[in-house]
Amino acid sequence: xxxxxxxxxxxxxxxxxxxxxxxxxxxxxxxxxxxxxxxxxxxxxxxxxxxxxxxxxxxxxxxxxxxxxxxxxxxxxxxxxxxxxxxxxxxxxxxxxxxxxxxxxxxxxxxxxxxxxxxxxxxxxxxxxxxxxxxxxxxxxxxxxxxxxxxxxxxxxxxxxxxxxxxxxxxxxxxxxxxxxxxxxxxxxxxxxxxxxxxxxx
Amino acid sequence: xxxxxxxxxxxxxxxxxxxxxxxxxxxxxxxxxxxxxxxxxxxxxxxxxxxxxxxxxxxxxxxxxxxxxxxxxxxxxxxxxxxxxxxxxxxxxxxxxxxxxxxxxxxxxxxxxxxxxxxxxxxxxxxxxxxxxxxxxxxxxxxxxx
Numbered sequence: 240x241x242x243x244x245x246x247x248x249x250x251x252x253x254x255x256x257x258x259x260x261x262x263x264x265x266x267x268x269x270x271x272x273x274x275x276x277x278x279x280x281x282x283x284x285x286x287x288x289x290x291x292x293x294x295x296x297x298x299x300x301x302x303x304x305x306x307x308x309x310x311x312x313x314x315x316x317x318x319x320x321x322x323x324x325x326x327x328x329x330x331x332x333x334x335x336x337x338x339x340x341x342x343x344x345x346x347x348x349x350x351x352x353x354x355x356x357x358x359x360x361x362x363x364x365x366x367x368x369x370x371x372x373x374x375x376x377x378x379x380x381x382x383x384x385x386x387x388x389x390x391x392x393x394x395x396x397x398x399x400x401x402x403x404x405x406x407x408x409x410x411x412x413x414x415x416x417x418x419x420x421x422x423x424x425x426x427x428x429x430x431x432x433x434x435x436x437x438x439x440x441x
Numbered sequence: 442x443x444x445x446x447x448x449x450x451x452x453x454x455x456x457x458x459x460x461x462x463x464x465x466x467x468x469x470x471x472x473x474x475x476x477x478x479x480x481x482x483x484x485x486x487x488x489x490x491x492x493x494x495x496x497x498x499x500x501x502x503x504x505x506x507x508x509x510x511x512x513x514x515x516x517x518x519x520x521x522x523x524x525x526x527x528x529x530x531x532x533x534x535x536x537x538x539x540x541x542x543x544x545x546x547x548x549x550x551x552x553x554x555x556x557x558x559x560x561x562x563x564x565x566x567x568x569x570x571x572x573x574x575x576x577x578x579x580x581x582x583x584x585x586x587x
Contacts, residue, residue: 275474279474
């Protein structure tokens, strides 16, 4: 809903916006991980809907059975965070389905995985994932994602900015781009130290 | 019992759980996520972990007893078990899961059976220690309000 309104209004900083929490749809087949990610997100002041499969995620969005969204649930979702390895429908497959939808392709999708496989990360980013988190997920990971996907506006309140759309519109590829974050993640995991500049270029 | 003494016991046991490598960083995060609004968060997650582990252990037993052994299914179950162990910071259990998965990808049945014994052993040890620890934490919390 937040993304829609921002697009309709054509800009930010309108004083008649109310403060809203980001509504996150979390998808993970693991009982333990689902509970943890839910708590982590709530700790970052998000509203959370946690489901145990890609199928249920699509149902929540109103995208199942190849029908376009009619329900209101999907309109509330400002971010989808999904596990990669799930039975029946992987996080990648869920990502693809979201990207196929003209209604929901604007929602940022973050993939989580316990396996730090570069080809997997690349594949997800190429398909349109906003970011990739290696499990176990830390509060700092969640905070980082919520922070760079929201912004404070004149008059208060936070809005989800769709990063990809912003970048596409402005042609500016330097600010806060996913490669900055992703490279940080797997360089950190391989133990190399690195320097990244503020504008996202190495 | 004296509150300070209880708290001291809790702190000692907690330190030894980390020093001896039973628990790791993610467990600290669980503790940090516990607050007045979620006073039993750690216990809730740990209980979910026990339930999930029981299910997975049973599935793995069954898969190991089947002939022929379906190594893909085995790896899948162990991947899940490793995932949840890792999420709560159960370091030794997670490490044994890794060893198992190595035997699994080599399709080494003997190795799988042996390392599964290790997984179950580490899980049982951790569970016992956590039950004692969390019970002490509970007692210390109650004693504070007395």
